[in-house]
Amino acid sequence: MWPCMKLRHLQELLQQIDDFHKPKILLEQYATPSHLASHMLYTIQTQYGDIDGKIVADLGCGCGSLTIGAAALNAGTVIGFEIDTDALEVCYKNVTDQEFSSIDIVQCDISQDLFTNGWFKKFDTVIMNPPFGTKHNAGIDMDFLKKAIQLSNNSIYSLHKTSTRNHVLKFATANGATGEVLAKLQYDLPSTYKFHKKSSVDIEVDFFRFEVIK
Amino acid sequence: MKLITHNMLTSKCMKGVTVGYPLKIQAVDVKTSEVDFNPEFISRLIPKVDWNVLCEAAESVGFLDDLPRELIENYENDVDFLKKAHRVLLEVDIINGELVCPETGRKFPINNGIPNMLLNEDEV
Ligand SMILES: C[S@@+](CC[C@H](N)C(=O)[O-])C[C@H]1O[C@@H](n2cnc3c(N)ncnc32)[C@H](O)[C@@H]1O
Numbered sequence: 001m002w003p004c005m006k007l008r009h010l011q012e013l014l015q016q017i018d019d020f021h022k023p024k025i026l027l028e029q030y031a032t033p034s035h036l037a038s039h040m041l042y043t044i045q046t047q048y049g050d051i052d053g054k055i056v057a058d059l060g061c062g063c064g065s066l067t068i069g070a071a072a073l074n075a076g077t078v079i080g081f082e083i084d085t086d087a088l089e090v091c092y093k094n095v096t097d098q099e100f101s102s103i104d105i106v107q108c109d110i111s112q113d114l115f116t117n118g119w120f121k122k123f124d125t126v127i128m129n130p131p132f133g134t135k136h137n138a139g140i141d142m143d144f145l146k147k148a149i150q151l152s153n154n155s156i157y158s159l160h161k162t163s164t165r166n167h168v169l170k171f172a173t174a175n176g177a178t179g180e181v182l183a184k185l186q187y188d189l190p191s192t193y194k195f196h197k198k199s200s201v202d203i204e205v206d207f208f209r210f211e212v213i214k
Numbered sequence: 215m216k217l218i219t220h221n222m223l224t225s226k227c228m229k230g231v232t233v234g235y236p237l238k239i240q241a242v243d244v245k246t247s248e249v250d251f252n253p254e255f256i257s258r259l260i261p262k263v264d265w266n267v268l269c270e271a272a273e274s275v276g277f278l279d280d281l282p283r284e285l286i287e288n289y290e291n292d293v294d295f296l297k298k299a300h301r302v303l304l305e306v307d308i309i310n311g312e313l314v315c316p317e318t319g320r321k322f323p324i325n326n327g328i329p330n331m332l333l334n335e336d337e338v
Pocket residue numbers: 027028029030031032059060061062063064065066081082083084087108109110111128129130131
């Protein structure tokens with residue numbers, strides 16, 4: 001076990017983070033619920049020591065919950081990447097409110113190559129809750145994973161729909177990383193994302209760890 | 215935007231750009247914010263960095279101070295040097311200004327410390 005702040009404290013911190021004001025469905029904007037985000041980050045640090053003193057990237061950082069959580073667990077530096085100006089406004093406010101100075105944010109489109117050119121293998125750890133590619137953007141989840149593997153010299157932690165597990169594992173191997181499922185989660189998606197009558201729907205999501213093949 | 219981030223940003227995938235590095239910094243507002251000093255982390259960060267580009271960037275925003283322009287030997291054991299590198303890499307923060315592509319002159323605005331690297335479809 002690696003040293004880490006208390007799980008309860010991490011979750012309390014992440015609960016204070018302001019969410020998307022007007023979530024954009026096409027960008028699949030929903031924050032990782034604080035209990036999931038805190039468990040993910042806690043596992044990444046206590047089981048693998050992949051946050052404390054590491055250079056960490058958060059792809060599609062949104063309002064910044066994973067970014068801020070990683071900073072709270074003493075990442076050397078966390079760089080969050082996000083496409084959307086409105087999300088970044090909230091993110092900027094969250095980061096400023098929490099006074100974490102080890103965070104930097106870049107606005108960019110992760111599907112564009114511009115993004116990976118200068119960052120190739122510079123990160124120790126990449127964390128992300130990518131869009132699942134269910135909103136006329138099929139394949140964006142694998143785009144994110146591909147970029148994550150290019151950026152990382154060690155490990156990647158990500159969420160993907162359980163229904164795509166085999167595809168994700170094969171895709172990772174073909175792109176230079178081996179994957180394993182650390183946990184299966186019930187993800188409570190707001191109904192707006194599912195065109196559903198119920199107020200929310202649970203979908204099954206895998207919490208993955210990928211290790212870059214060296 | 216920290217200078218570690220600047221050190222890695224390029225405009226290479228723009229149409230007609232071959233290197234796109236380093237981006238010029240036109241800073242309007244620069245501040246420094248204290249970041250916990252972790253000598254082991256800085257030692258691991260330094261080899262990932264283009265040192266010349268870092269020094270030039272620091273100089274262009276007025277924060278080179280007495281940082282050596284040549285990377286010294288055995289820097290892992292030189293706390294004084296690591297502290298200077300730490301300051302320039304992580305503590306100098308460009309709040310407002312622009313990054314400029316060295317080949318096309320395309321400007322990327324920096325607002326609230328966040329550089330906007332988005333390109334229009336006709337630029338890629
Ligand atoms: C499921 S949300 C996760 C938000 C945040 N990381 C969290 O855990 O709370 C996915 C995020 O990816 C962003 N996104 C979608 N497409 C993107 C792209 N092409 N480039 C960068 N960010 C993108 C969305 O705006 C959204 O903030």
